[in-house]
Amino acid sequence: DGGITQSPKYLFRKEGQNVTLSCEQNLNHDAMYWYRQDPGQGLRLIYYSQIVNDFQKGDIAEGYSVSREKKESFPLTVTSAQKNPTAFYLCASSIRNSNQPQHFGDGTRLSIL
């Protein structure tokens, strides 16, 4: 079955620590995205990538970093500079560009210890 796999499902971060959230897709999609979802809020775009080795900042990129070394993978690092990282993080992918419907992973819930 094709899909998007996010891991881990739950993650706890200590103060001053960087953590990396994994996102892998086997849908052969060119575009991948990272969103942050807070309770009662919509999805806010952190970073997106439309092609390997290229990515762009979204609306709330500060305190986050990404890489896109392979088409299938788009890991997100939450750095210690992100002072309020507790949220639900969703990875998504779509065919070619951001106009197309997006397929989401199951998400990672990040909390502060």
Added chain:
Amino acid sequence: GQQVMQIPQYQHVQEGEDFTTYCNSSTTLSNIQWYKQRPGGHPVFLIQLVKSGEVKKQKRLTFQFGEAKKNSSLHITATQTTDVGTYFCAGPPGSQGNLIFGKGTKLSVKP
């Protein structure tokens, strides 16, 4: 900045009642997409509307895209407990923009 507003934020209905959520954009959208997120789950794509004035149906769900391509609605007839979740609209402003998501309407259905 560009915004997509959704109302209401919450809706509580008795099973069998109808439900409608409305989506309004501050700019013209090239298309409108609707997603459903079950409690504890992830958003799942429901439908995409592209044409001005377009209406699409999926069983008890009816989706409309406004004539000016700045608003949309989702109507559910005779809600069931399986309809519980948060419904999001999303649209890209222009042909190259990223999706902008509304904050969603959380639907609860009392059996």
